[in-house]
Amino acid sequence: MKKSYLQTLEILLNLLIEWRNIRMMIFLHSKQKSMIAKEQNQIDEVLTQLYRDARYDILRMLKGAAKSMLRLMQPSDFENAYLSITKEQGEDLKCLIEENNIKNIIEFGTSFGISTLFLARGVMETEGHIITTELLESKAQKAIENFSKAGVADLIEVRIGDALKTLKDHTDPIDLLLLDGWKDLYLPLFKWNPIFMKTHLFMLIMPRWQRVKHS
Numbered sequence: 052m053k054k055s056y057l058q059t060l061e062i063l064l065n066l067l068i069e070w071r072n073i074r075m076m077i078f079l080h081s082k083q084k085s086m087i088a089k090e091q092n093q094i095d096e097v098l099t100q101l102y103r104d105a106r107y108d109i110l111r112m113l114k115g116a117a118k119s120m121l122r123l124m125q126p127s128d129f130e131n132a133y134l135s136i137t138k139e140q141g142e143d144l145k146c147l148i149e150e151n152n153i154k155n156i157i158e159f160g161t162s163f164g165i166s167t168l169f170l171a172r173g174v175m176e177t178e179g180h181i182i183t184t185e186l187l188e189s190k191a192q193k194a195i196e197n198f199s200k201a202g203v204a205d206l207i208e209v210r211i212g213d214a215l216k217t218l219k220d221h222t223d224p225i226d227l228l229l230l231d232g233w234k235d236l237y238l239p240l241f242k243w244n245p246i247f248m249k250t251h252l253f254m255l256i257m258p259r260w261q262r263v264k265h266s
């Protein structure tokens with residue numbers, strides 16, 4: 052009799068501990084969610100500012116195109132232009148990352164960091180990481196500033212220089228490869244480093260003039 056009383060007491064005690072653990076887990080989960088929501092807001096604020104500034108991109112692009120009338124076009128002709136993906140493309144990228152639990156991302160073509168910020172919104176949910184690479188020092192430095200302002204600098208490694216060099220020795224598995232740099236470098240990139248052939252998912256961003264908005 053005494054034994055079964057003790058057993059019941061032990062079961063009750065275990066249930067109580069279990070209940071406490073579950074409540075603690077729910078509390079931590081909701082705390083983590085609200086922290087992510089706060090950080091997402093911070094990213095959104097920076098994105099809003101960047102898109103506001105990018106409204107003048109058409110003028111910067113015309114200026115860049117004018118410079119390259121008599122010679123081959125160079126990335127430095129567009130040093131001040133964002134040339135960024137659209138908000139819709141960014142939102143799609145974020146969903147893609149979340150839905151496929153993508154963790155290891157490589158991006159070719161950082162510019163001022165708009166697309167990278169959308170990638171960061173995704174990897175915040177999946178606990179992933181991004182390596183992004185930009186040829187022009189001034190653009191890369193501005194992007195680093197933007198990542199700090201958005202509070203996501205710890206999720207992003209920025210490699211400054213030619214992607215063919217900065218990504219040449221990369222050996223870790225890649226879940227998502229986002230190609231949004233100089234289009235004629237895509238093939239050499241694959242030839243130079245065989246790890247790119249093993250990437251799970253490729254995303255190729257089309258040149259701006261081919262970006263049709265579907266309604």
Ligand SMILES: C[S@@+](CC[C@H](N)C(=O)[O-])C[C@H]1O[C@@H](n2cnc3c(N)ncnc32)[C@H](O)[C@@H]1O
Binds near residue numbers: 136162166214231
């Ligand atoms: C279309 S923009 C990237 C836009 C960015 N993904 C976004 O959506 O905000 C292409 C960028 O690739 C960079 N780029 C060009 N050639 C490169 C190279 N060889 N290595 C690394 N970056 C390069 C350019 O300087 C330019 O900033």
